[in-house]
Amino acid sequence: MTTDFDDDLAAMFEDLPTVTIAFGDATGPAFLDTWDSETLPGVQSRGVIASNVAISFPTAQFPGLGMGSALTVDGVAYTVIDPRRPQDGVDGAVSHMLLQKV
Amino acid sequence: MATLRQQILDALLETLSGADKPAGLTVLKARKRPSVPGELPVMMIVCGKESVTRASNSVKSPIVSRVLRIGLDVWVVDPESQDALEPFVAWGTAAIMDSGLLGGAARDITEDEIVWDFDMLENSFGRTTQWFTVYYVTTTISQEAKS
Numbered sequence: 001m002t003t004d005f006d007d008d009l010a011a012m013f014e015d016l017p018t019v020t021i022a023f024g025d026a027t028g029p030a031f032l033d034t035w036d037s038e039t040l041p042g043v044q045s046r047g048v049i050a051s052n053v054a055i056s057f058p059t060a061q062f063p064g065l066g067m068g069s070a071l072t073v074d075g076v077a078y079t080v081i082d083p084r085r086p087q088d089g090v091d092g093a094v095s096h097m098l099l100q101k102v
Numbered sequence: 103m104a105t106l107r108q109q110i111l112d113a114l115l116e117t118l119s120g121a122d123k124p125a126g127l128t129v130l131k132a133r134k135r136p137s138v139p140g141e142l143p144v145m146m147i148v149c150g151k152e153s154v155t156r157a158s159n160s161v162k163s164p165i166v167s168r169v170l171r172i173g174l175d176v177w178v179v180d181p182e183s184q185d186a187l188e189p190f191v192a193w194g195t196a197a198i199m200d201s202g203l204l205g206g207a208a209r210d211i212t213e214d215e216i217v218w219d220f221d222m223l224e225n226s227f228g229r230t231t232q233w234f235t236v237y238y239v240t241t242t243i244s245q246e247a248k249s
Contacts, residue, residue: 038136039221040229042175044148046136050179051224081222101224 009058009093021055023062023071030057032073052098053078059095070102077102105245106207106238107152107170113204114147114172117197124189132175139179139225143190146175150233157239165249166242171214174232183220183228191216194232210237 018029033054041047055073057065065071069080082098104112111131118129128141132148150171157165174194180186195213198204203211214233221227241247 034224037223039223040177040219040227042132042146042148042177042229043150043173043231045132045146045175046134047229048139048142048177048179048227049136050139050227053224099224100222100226 013058019055019074021057021062021071021073023065023069026062028057028061030055030073053100054096054098056094056096059092062095065095065097071099073099103246106168106240106248107149107245110170110204110207110236110238111147111149111172113201113207114198117201117204118145118147118174118194120197122193122197124193127190127193137177139227142227143176143178143186145190145194148173148175156242164242165239168238168240170236170238172234172236174234175229176232177227177229179225179227181226183226184218187218187228187230191230191232198234204236208236208238211235 013029013031016031019032021028021030033056035052036049037052038047038049053073065080066083067080071078071080078099079102080097081100084096115129115131123129127143127145129145130147132146137144150173152168152170154166154168156163157167176187176190176194178186178190198211199213203209212235214235216233217231219229239248241249
């Protein structure tokens with residue numbers, strides 16, 4: 001049996017809302033995920049509520065992207081602070097990384 | 103009338119809000135709601151444990167000695183969080199130790215420890231908790247009176 005996983009993956013990034021990653025000379029689509037969390041609680045007080053930013057993208061499109069890499073997401077500069085690949089549970093075709101604003 | 107503890111906390115707030123305060127720093131008593139990055143740097147004054155002992159062995163001792171731990175929580179958002187925290191920690195020490203025992207509200211003050219913590223989200227954050235011990239006295243029956 002053969003699969004068209006690569007075609008499905010390409011279609012997924014073409015059909016769903018994405019942002020544009022630029023890393024070196026390469027550009028391509030990625031899913032952007034942002035959420036708020038609270039960090040560094042005080043002794044008797046709440047901490048700081050701030051955003052987290054993550055991207056998911058076809059691994060083959062940015063093979064050199066890793067810890068400390070500088071990239072832009074829709075023109076905004078970020079650094080990779082937590083690269084975790086693969087995240088798709090199959091063959092590493094999709095990577096998922098946490099970013100920090102530069 | 104305010105308790106001596108309240109007077110000490112008010113004196114701390116006034117001292118740490120003085121003219122020499124580092125630029126941009128907001129100083130306040132502990133609040134329950136969380137902060138957001140745009141509010142940083144912020145310093146919060148918090149009360150820790152307070153212990154109380156008789157000032158003499160007499161069961162009729164009219165005075166008690168109070169030992170109050172006070173913390174200064176400071177948060178910053180900065181790529182170099184530790185460097186950004188340093189002037190605020192130094193300010194905490196200098197302001198309190200040069201305060202004339204908080205205008206006479208305290209009998210003694212010691213600096214005990216500093217705890218550092220850091221995290222990276224979309225931005226880099228740092229927090230220190232700087233602990234002091236404040237020694238003061240009240241009458242046995244009233245926290246509002248020294249004698």
